[in-house]
Amino acid sequence: MANRLLILLGIICIFSCKENDQKNWSKDAPVFKILPSTKTGINFTNQITEKEDLTYIDYEAIYQGAGVGILDINNDGLQDLFFASNMQSDKIYLNEGNLKFKDITDKAGVAGGNEWASGVSIVDINADGFDDIYLSCHFWDDLERRRNKLYINNKNNTFTERAKEYGIDDPGYSIQSSFFDYDLDGDLDLFVANQPPNKIETRFNTPEFNIIYSCHLYKNENNKFTDVTVSAGVITTGFSLSPSIGDINNDGYPDIYVTTDYNVPDYLFLNNKNGTFTNITKTSLPHVSLFSMGSDIADINNDGWLDLISVDMVAEDHFRNKTNMAGMNIDQFWNIVKSGFHYQYMFNALHLNNGNGTFSDIAQMAGISKTDWSWAPLFADFDYDGQRDLFISNGILREILILFECFAKERMET
Numbered sequence: 333m334a335n336r337l338l339i340l341l342g343i344i345c346i347f348s349c350k351e352n353d354q355k356n357w358s359k360d361a362p363v364f365k366i367l368p369s370t371k372t373g374i375n376f377t378n379q380i381t382e383k384e385d386l387t388y389i390d391y392e393a394i395y396q397g398a399g400v401g402i403l404d405i406n407n408d409g410l411q412d413l414f415f416a417s418n419m420q421s422d423k424i425y426l427n428e429g430n431l432k433f434k435d436i437t438d439k440a441g442v443a444g445g446n447e448w449a450s451g452v453s454i455v456d457i458n459a460d461g462f463d464d465i466y467l468s469c470h471f472w473d474d475l476e477r478r479r480n481k482l483y484i485n486n487k488n489n490t491f492t493e494r495a496k497e498y499g500i501d502d503p504g505y506s507i508q509s510s511f512f513d514y515d516l517d518g519d520l521d522l523f524v525a526n527q528p529p530n531k532i533e534t535r536f537n538t539p540e541f542n543i544i545y546s547c548h549l550y551k552n553e554n555n556k557f558t559d560v561t562v563s564a565g566v567i568t569t570g571f572s573l574s575p576s577i578g579d580i581n582n583d584g585y586p587d588i589y590v591t592t593d594y595n596v597p598d599y600l601f602l603n604n605k606n607g608t609f610t611n612i613t614k615t616s617l618p619h620v621s622l623f624s625m626g627s628d629i630a631d632i633n634n635d636g637w638l639d640l641i642s643v644d645m646v647a648e649d650h651f652r653n654k655t656n657m658a659g660m661n662i663d664q665f666w667n668i669v670k671s672g673f674h675y676q677y678m679f680n681a682l683h684l685n686n687g688n689g690t691f692s693d694i695a696q697m698a699g700i701s702k703t704d705w706s707w708a709p710l711f712a713d714f715d716y717d718g719q720r721d722l723f724i725s726n727g728i729l730r731e732i733l734i735l736f737e738c739f740a741k742e743r744m745e746t
């Protein structure tokens with residue numbers, strides 16, 4: 333969360349600069365500047381409280397983090413901040429100018445309840461000119477505690493939760509969402525990335541398929557959303573972590589890339605332009621990351637074709653690389669391939685669009701294949717030189733991979 337906050341404040345700093353400030357930048361000057369909470373007024377920590385029956389050994393999702401959203405609550409031209417919290421109150425900060433923020437959570441009515449908040453999406457869902465907040469909820473076995481929330485902007489610095497009314501109080505183990513117009517009818521539809529229950533039993537044994545744990549696609553019809561997952565052909569299995577949207581074949585219709593953790597490979601859903609999608613992962617991508625976390629879509633070489641990135645968790649230094657090699661199991665690799673799944677390697681993947689329906693992974697040539705325990709990549713031109721730069725958020729609360737392999741398998745055997 334600290335890394336995400338730093339990059340978030342850095343982005344705000346950049347886009348708050350005047351045009352003549354940009355002209356004075358030099359290549360050697362720092363792009364970002366760390367601002368203390370005493371200056372900004374932002375005092376948020378995604379605090380995790382572990383207990384004997386609530387640890388990473390039992391629930392790996394406990395360290396998956398939460399989300400940050402940037403929005404303009406009151407249309408004053410200043411970017412405000414929303415922070416999701418796993419176990420405590422969500423927070424919303426009003427930008428008062430000069431990068432000073434005021435906590436208005438209680439007044440705004442977005443503190444939340446007993447849910448485990450995860451990803452945040454900002455959208456003007458009702459097209460009234462004011463930003464709304466869609467919150468993915470995760471983790472808890474109690475279905476009612478993990479229904480997603482939709483905070484509608486009341487245009488007076490307050491919000492009202494209305495997800496059920498709109499038909500998008502998704503009860504899956506939601507991790508993140510994306511709003512986009514998949515059928516080009518002029519309104520925003522919704523794709524929600526979901527997971528099966530994240531317990532030790534479901535990590536070592538493939539859970540029985542349940543449509544509630546699949547990613548879901550919702551069609552918007554006059555602000556009433558209908559679940560069209562099955563008819564659209566976007567049913568998924570496995571632990572989805574990140575949806576990214578982009579027109580990868582330049583046909584005018586948005587496509588969907590979904591990263592998936594563990595054995596099930598990523599999904600690249602091609603929009604068929606008739607309300608359905610086709611998974612083209614095996615025919616378009618040479619391979620995918622194994623423990624795929626976050627993703628992003630952007631044209632990294634300015635050739636007019638969108639490229640893809642997914643991040644994994646391979647350490648950069650030799651020692652940690654070798655001590656964590658248990659994550660890349662050779663027998664498991666071939667068993668997955670023999671079962672009909674795609675090739676998966678425990679590295680970041682940077683898929684360069686060849687413009688002919690195929691991609692080439694250039695992550696190693698680009699020098700970004702190993703960035704340690706990575707969560708989310710972000711392409712942006714941070715220094716205004718016309719080239720897409722790449723930021724990757726990293727971090728894990730504890731060095732747990734080796735311990736997990738030992739303790740978890742021992743528990744399963746007993």
